[in-house]
Amino acid sequence: MQIRQLERIGIGNFPTPLEALPRLSSKLGPRIFVKREDMTGLAMGGNKVRKLDYLLVDALKKKSDILITTSGLQSNWARQTTAAAVKLGMKALLMLRTAQFKEVPTSYDGNLLLDHLMGAEVRFLKMEIDSDPSSALNAVSEELKKKGHNPYLLHLSAAESPLTTVAYVDAMKEIVGQSRGEEFDHVVVAAGGGSTQAGLALGAKILKLKTKVWGINVGAFKKSTITDTIVESSAEASELLGETEKLDRDEINISDEYFGEGYGINTPASLEAIKLTASSDALIIDPVYTAKAMSGLVDLCRKGFFKKSDKICFIHTGGVPALFAYRDSFPMSQQNKID
Ligand SMILES: Cc1ncc(COP(=O)(O)O)c(C=O)c1O
Missing domain, CATH: 3.40.50.1100 (Rossmann fold)
Structure with missing residues (x-):
């Protein structure tokens, strides 16, 4: 299906890679892939x-x-x-x-x-x-x-404007092109303001995919505010693209379970997620967004909500430079030991 292409500058490196995470997958069950939106270019990338x-x-x-x-x-x-x-x-x-x-x-x-x-x-x-x-x-x-x-x-x-949602419809198109004919069951993404999730979910709807998009709220905004943004932004983006599909509130999946005490504040699970992806597949994630989202993905696998037969795409939305400002969360007293 051809979706209208709006004017863009061409300052990023697109398409970004879609990579398998074989060791994380074997630890958690489902087949997990990562869309490397941290590799979009421009001074260490990001969404x-x-x-x-x-x-x-x-x-x-x-x-x-x-x-x-x-x-x-x-x-x-x-x-x-x-x-x-x-x-x-x-x-x-x-x-x-x-x-x-x-x-x-x-x-x-x-x-x-x-x-x-x-x-x-x-x-x-x-x-x-x-x-x-x-x-x-x-x-x-x-x-x-x-x-x-x-x-x-x-x-x-x-x-969070409609054009930014259009940008993430593009990302979903890329994902489809990179999925080797086997659609993803689930996409997991950090939800800050929500327009990244909006674009992915709108893209999945326009392209008639079975893929469900799950936003993990990082605690910058209330779930109801993010949902409003997604509804409005996806409706306007759809119009810009000459499409008729819209997202209804009940089609928007956002979990409030993983941001802990608030935006930018680590949780034990987000710290575990950073070490887990780094030590499994050398995938470095950030403390504020992707670690919270990954802690959700890990928990949903461990709970059995995501099944072994599922194919999951984690969106790495970037943010890694902030990791260095959080160095104190990883004290040297907890050194790695090979046994
Ligand atoms: C690394 C990273 N991930 C995710 C997000 C959230 O994106 P959105 O506001 O589209 O939900 C941001 C936005 O600030 C970000 O910097």
Whole structure:
């Protein structure tokens, strides 16, 4: 089936690989594969590259010279936006909320270090992850305009806009092309705002797949908010693509069981998941998103919800640079020993 192709820049490495995880599969039962969205390119990759590939078409048309955006201190979105700006010959100004880290940092680490190396101007906002920094962004945009710049604002909502859902319909098309004629039974993905899940689920519906998409809430938003985003974003994306399929609320699967105390806070199961995938198949996942999602996948296999006969695709949405900012979660007192 041909789905309409909208304009995109071509800044990412697509298609991303789909790899088998044979050792993890033999430990957990089902056949598990990983879609390497951490290999999309742009300064260590992640799911935002696909999204920016569509979103920045407008910035290029408007001949903008600076991308302004916002998120948390260890934001993957901010890092990938900075990388896109650099690749496109622009500058990046980041307004980063302290969120789960509470305080303004005193040294660069993880994503923040990469933002700095790529030349982003970083300003810090002492704000929670669910507070809205729009007015601060608007003010900085005005400040830059007065200096003669032509800034392009990417508000928080940009990362979840319908075009970003279109981007993940593409990912589902890639998965189908890479699945060697045997459709996946399940796709498991981290749900932050929800547009990645929206695109995958919409793609599965448009392509009439049996594949069920399971979002694991990472705790940045309430399940009802994510569901609203998915319903709205998938309806608008479908229209953009000239399709009629829509997602109803009861077709959206989101689990609230795995984020623990909250966004960015490790759980024993997320720490186990990081070590498990790394030591099984040398697959490095991140603490904030993919480890929570993987802890869900592991639990659903162990509970027998995912069956031995199932073929499962885990979406590695990226975020690995943040792992280094979480080094204290892996103390040297717990050294590996070969027996
Ligand atoms: C590594 C990683 N995984 C998953 C997500 C969540 O994506 P979405 O907001 O589309 O649910 C993000 C977004 O911030 C991310 O950085």
